[in-house]
Amino acid sequence: MAAGFEIVAVLTRPDAPVGRKRVLTPSPVAARAAELGIDIIHASRVDTAVTERIGEIRPDVAAIVAYGGLVPRVALDIPRHGWINLHFSLLPAWRGAAPVQRAVIAGDDITGAVTFQLEEGLDTGPVIGTLTEAVGPEDTSGALLERLSHSGAVLLAQTLSAIGSGAASPLPQEGEVSLAPKLTIDDGRIDWSEPALSVGRRARGVTPEPGAWTTLDGQRLKLEPVRLRPDVTDVQPGQLALAGKSVLVGTGSHAVELTKVQPAGKKMMAAADWARGQASLESVVFQ
Structure with a gap:
């Protein structure tokens, strides 16, 4: 919003029970979207109904962050500029749901975030923007994710601006692939x-x-x-x-x-x- 984009809709998880009284509570993204008067699509996955809804909206581009599910090909093809994913690793390192956590456990000195073109594969698409972040000796994954959430938001806005102006240059991922499955x-x-x-x-x-x-x-x-x-x-x-x-x-x-x-x-x-x-x-x- 601050970067001047017209946000036509927000896709986020359904309201979930919170606290001892299990009160149904919207996600922080849904709560903010409601404050801004943005149309909200509540869904835990991109199914047929969600895909049809996105098709009706016809967005120019979809920005996705930590959604946790795969987007089917038919939905990927709807926005004319595709789906742009903000991912918290330096791809192709740490593809998957827990990149920062796995980087800390592995002892990486440097991590970061990238924006990339979402494909059907797991975090395999070409990279558009990159930022790096040093991992301090006392950093927890929570502390790193907090920092990356702020710098990554800026990177995502810059990437979308570059796409809008035609200046974006997606590059194929290069280097050794490592996987970051969800922690148990x-x-x-x-x-x-x-x-x-x-x-x-x-x-x-x-x-x-x-x-x-x-x-x-x-x-x-x-x-x-x-x-x-x-x-x-x-x-x-x-x-x-x-x-x-x-x-x-x-x-x-x-x-x-x-x-x-x-x-x-x-x-x-x-x-x-x-x-x-x-x-x-x-x-x-x-x-």
Whole structure:
């Protein structure tokens, strides 16, 4: 809207139940569209009915961000400039639903975002615009996505302007392909036999969703991202130890320091507060 485009409709998910009372709530995109008086198409996928609706509207171009579903060929062909996807990776790296999360887990130093022409394949279309973003040593996937959502919005508007003026030059993707499937709960489980660097990357990559966790006495214990402690090398993998007020856990290399933990049925708390409630911390072993 700020860039001067005429937005003829917004396609977003149906209202979903939120909170303990399960109140049906529109997506943030739908709420904003309603404020602006924009026609809203509520749908979880682009089916025949949605395709017919788009055909009636006849948009010049469709901009798509994190929709989470495939768009059929018949719908792709409706806008004369096609569908332009804002994707949060440097394609062809990390094609799929969780590109930023997978980049953090893999230890990438640089990530970014691209705009590309949507095709029937999974994130395979030619790239129009690119931006890069450094991955800091303490960045979580949530922090990176927050930054990329702002810079990516600018990139998307610039791309649409270039398409409108005829200045856009889509280029085929080049380089090694890697896949970024959607994260599951199991992706958040910490394997303490892995090196500390890998443990730290996984914890940051799954924060805030689906979240890092381990098990203690058969119950799940949620974890905030950990700090690396290369100065401590004498703690066995999964074994806990105290160093002053710090709560340490051994890994396959050196120890890591817990920041916050959330026992089952309780709120997130400082690791030191949780540790004081344990009868003998040295006997505690994470699985």
